[in-house]
Amino acid sequence: MSMMVCRVCLSTEEQNLLPLDETFINNYNLLTNLSITLLDGMPQNSCRTCLDTVKCYIEFREKSISAEETLRELVLNNVKSENKPSLEDRENSTTNGDNDDPPVKSEIKEEAYDSMDDFYSEYVENVNDIIVKKDEDEYDVPTKKRRKRLTATKPTKLRKTLAVKKQTKSIKKTKPDKKPTLKETLEIEMNNEKMCGICPKKFEDKNDLKKHIDVHKNTRACVICGERVNSLSQLLAHRVTHIPQGQNKCFICDKKFKSSIYLEFHYRNLHIEEDDKKLYCNQCPQVCPSPKKFTDHMKHVHSHILKYFCDTCSKGFRCKSNLKSHILSHNTNKSFVCDLCGFSCKQRNGLYLSRHMAVHSDVQKYECTRCPAKYKTKAALIAHMDRHDDNRTKQCEYCPAKFFTASVLIKHRRIHTGEKPYVCKICNKAFTGNHNLKVHMKVHGEYLVVKRDSVKQEDLINVAK
Structure with a gap:
């Protein structure tokens, strides 16, 4: 039997667990360099938070790769265009070859400075065009017209730094507002629709949802998953497993709780007068007066997850107290002695609360x-x-x-x-x-x-x- 635990973060909230699929496994292996597969004997579930996180990282990875490829292509094209002389430059070079007058250094220096400004202005503006192009459907960012000049001289390091800083400031000023992520958009859309959780119906108004839930007052089974319950309070608490996380609260007073057990206890003691005030286990006759004791009962009795293991024999236990009691069985000292007959044992519970004291009765x-x-x-x-x-x-x-x-x-x-x-x-x-x-x-x-x-x-x- 597979464990109901998240494969990524080990979360045990069963209402948030979803089965793994091939798409998630491929993306997860790509991000972590692991090689997990379906039906490999390990947990086959993942929580909603981990699913959304892996999806966001995959989108970020693809976006980064696309941007890097675009930038490399742009820089390569600029270098080729600058290094390739035009036909006019070739003709001028041939005609000027007959002129014996040497060029003036000051004129060359000024032309180099102008060409440097134009080159880096063109480069940074192209980067700006790439950033803005992806959001041009929603944002209108004006760009400057380019001036094309060809020169064979290289700009100085100081002018290069000043030009890049100047253009970077202009990019920051025209940067569009941050777009909402896919996860935030889905949460907003799902929270706007009020879901029943007992059946697949959805409502836009909260009052309509309350009227609809009254229809299920005599129902003792979930229409969505078919799970049977023993009271109306348990049914109302069960509905949170089928609704978005933002709606996990009391539909009457909007109070939020950390689990469905606490929500059921809230319904029993405040809103549903005809239900008993205690919590009943569906798997055994156990009755618990509080949500904490009920949670401990489910963890220690009905849980299939063994968290604590003995260092001597590797035997597993559900709770730490059972492990402590088991460790005493490996001890050779029998320190607990019966006052009536001299019988000795390793544990106090085995002497006074179990079989031996019945011998003297x-x-x-x-x-x-x-x-x-x-x-x-x-x-x-x-x-x-x-x-x-x-x-x-x-x-x-x-x-x-x-x-x-x-x-x-x-x-x-x-x-x-x-x-x-x-x-x-x-x-x-x-x-x-x-x-x-x-x-x-x-x-x-x-x-x-x-x-x-x-x-x-x-x-x-x-x-x-």
């Missing part, structure tokens, strides 16, 4: 429906029911043997591993099980085995049959 609240047997723990009742059906669910990984309970399987496994954790304090003889050690203590005059007064389970099962 006389209350047997788990009853078998097929015989009079009663048990203190639910695990004992499940093992008893498996005996009724002869269902041995615990399989040994070393041999074909099967057992009803995990404790018997652990004791059996020690036959294959050779582990004998129970050692006699008098003679140091070791045993695989605690019961075997108690039987052994009779040799030393200690009788630790206590027989039960209650009826054996096998006899109860035989009575039930």
Whole structure:
């Protein structure tokens, strides 16, 4: 099952996720030099923000490439035209060749300055024409007429700098106003239309939208995606998954919320009086009094995303608290000891809040429906029911043997591993099980085995049959 997470930014807001397509993958690979593909075992979704960002960068890239090609072509043409002498220049050069009078340096210098101004004025004006040409449908920017003069002399560095600065200032003055981006234009257009979100209808007036939503008061399923809900508040909160992000708010009071859960809680407690004030889970009978607890419940119980991993065994967990509890299982120290019997364990929860303390209680609240047997723990009742059906669910990984309970399987496994954790304090003889050690203590005059007064389970099962 694929994870419902954005492939680019790892966002988990499912209402904003859209499936990937070939166009987005090609553009994304072009920008990042990655090589992702469809159905590669990774998340196949992207949020709206990342889709728009990739699209904007692709448009910027294409625009930059086009501008660079145009500039290179323009500069190349100017250099060719300047280096190529005209027919008149050739004739003048031949006729002047017979004249023995040397040219005057001051006249050449002035002509060079004039030609320099004309050359760079022409170059910068051409750049201005390129910038303005793309927006000429919307903006009317006047340009100067060009003067063409040909000269063989080169301008000085100082005059070149002054000419470029002068023309750059004129370009800045005539620069048109910034155009709105495609994303901003789409958001404005979508926000002007009020979408129902429960069905595909759209409205221009907010009052018309409110009247239309009243039609869905008795509806308990989304017309767009078919998802079923348990209340009107949940239906109104679900509609935000099908409307633009700018309209993700309460349609009655225009108050905004960070998620649909908080919006549903808002409807339940302020606007929809007939709905319960608590939040109900659609996947289990859990009831939560607040949106935060409901969010934590969905993340810790129903989420398929494992964010936390054990450094020792690489096992994954949904929440950090479960990881902390698991890490204690790798600890060899059993620091929590029962005050009644000396039993020790690694975790406090495993001692006081779970199975062990039920051993010291006389209350047997788990009853078998097929015989009079009663048990203190639910695990004992499940093992008893498996005996009724002869269902041995615990399989040994070393041999074909099967057992009803995990404790018997652990004791059996020690036959294959050779582990004998129970050692006699008098003679140091070791045993695989605690019961075997108690039987052994009779040799030393200690009788630790206590027989039960209650009826054996096998006899109860035989009575039930």
